[in-house]
Amino acid sequence: MKQFAILILIAFSLGCTPTRVIEPLSKGETQIQGHFGGPIIEFAGLTIPIPNTTIAVNHGLTEKTTLSGGLHFTSMAFENWQIDLGVHHGFLTPSGKRPGLTGSLQINALKAMYHPDFRLWPETQLTAYWKVKKSTLFVSPGSWWELASTRAFGEPITNRWLPYVTIGARLPHHSWNFGLDFRYMGMNLENSGKVVYYATPFNKGAAGIYLSATKTIRKKP
């Protein structure tokens, strides 16, 4: 029996955006970001990334702290409101081979438009980044965290985290900054018996590809 196609987009909130903020913005600086991409699945004989689309705004609150907010269009297309709100703090600036370090805490919230169902998942992330010429390279481990203690039909939840590792690059071009991220997520979870066929060589978790474009709409005052 083939998969229930209904669930091909189940992963749209499973690591549905790339790393939002690599390094903190300057105080007062504001960026707008578009993200496209998601976990790679096998569907209809093709291996494709789930086409998640997100628009986000990042704003430098201080020189070290940046706030972010994102609206997820793919979720809206499926009659859900999905937003993420985050705070990102720079702990270390890069120097030579020593990477910069940014810690992120995000809240991901999903509300069905026409059902009472609401879910909220915190997400933590630590990003190490290096400046290479004009580009920025980074590696970013993180996790979504499950707050509920039970799942469907009152069954206990035994796994409370959904870890991932992202590697990627940010490449400036004129007034834009383009990004390419690869993410491997849920590597602690077996894929067998799940209806969705994630394309991964390890039969665990899912791999994802994401593209992003960022434009600074308000520079440091």
Next chain:
Amino acid sequence: MRILLLLTTILSLSSCIRMDRNVFNNLACDEYLWDNAPIDPYFKVDSTFDIAPENRYLFSLKSDNLGDTATIYAVYLGDTSSIDEDTVIVYMHGNAKNMDYYYQRAKMLANLGHKHRYGVLMMDYRSYGRSTGTPTEENMYADVNACLQWLADRGLTNRRTIFYGFSLGTAPSCKLAHCPCAPITPQKVIIEAPFAGTDVMANDGSGLNMPASFFGDTKLNNAEQVKSIKQPLLWIHGTADNYLSYKTHGEVVWKNYAGTGGKAVPVIGAGHETVPYIMGVKSYCDTLLNFIEK
């Protein structure tokens, strides 16, 4: 003005896609090929299970779900003139393709114990095979009910009715086994590779406590429906089911069954579709026969 434009875009993008219609993995056809259908070789049963042409009756009927009507195709394996005397297994097939894909399984059921022992009715839900209409969860129940009414009109009684649901077919099996809406209430119920519900699919697929309502309105809620089944239930699930997890789907359904005379048959090493073949056809048939005749 820009904000208004953005809001308009956002609202126009919203509320436009639900995945319910994509739940059903149907295959339409112009004619049924039965034994000549191109299916996996291991699905073929040997010639001792062949059905004589005069004992295979393909027919169509009208199914009506609150004014949403469709033509449903079904096949009866057995002698239609003795439905008022025979025991009939109503086989509700899985999500893939159409009746051709499940014909070998239906043949096994018709020949449990000895040749042409049981009548078997199998139907294609809306949009499967030659059946018309739009597939939905409620339409599927209406389609099965229409077939049950066809049997009832020919004299089939509750006492001589067995429900057998495989995978997707476990939804109408569990729901209609206790629903007053069904023209016939079965004496016994058999479910093979049942799913617990779309919420479990969403949970498993996302790795998070994500409800299925984020994707569609289809519930296919076997774990709840099975609680109302009081008849004897034969539960069969492959421990190596790589599609519907033995643990998160199968075991939850069995755990929620509260009737009497139930029997669980975990099939070690069997996948989603391979239970009869991992058990061995004889062992599989004996298991079913023992349950039906007990």
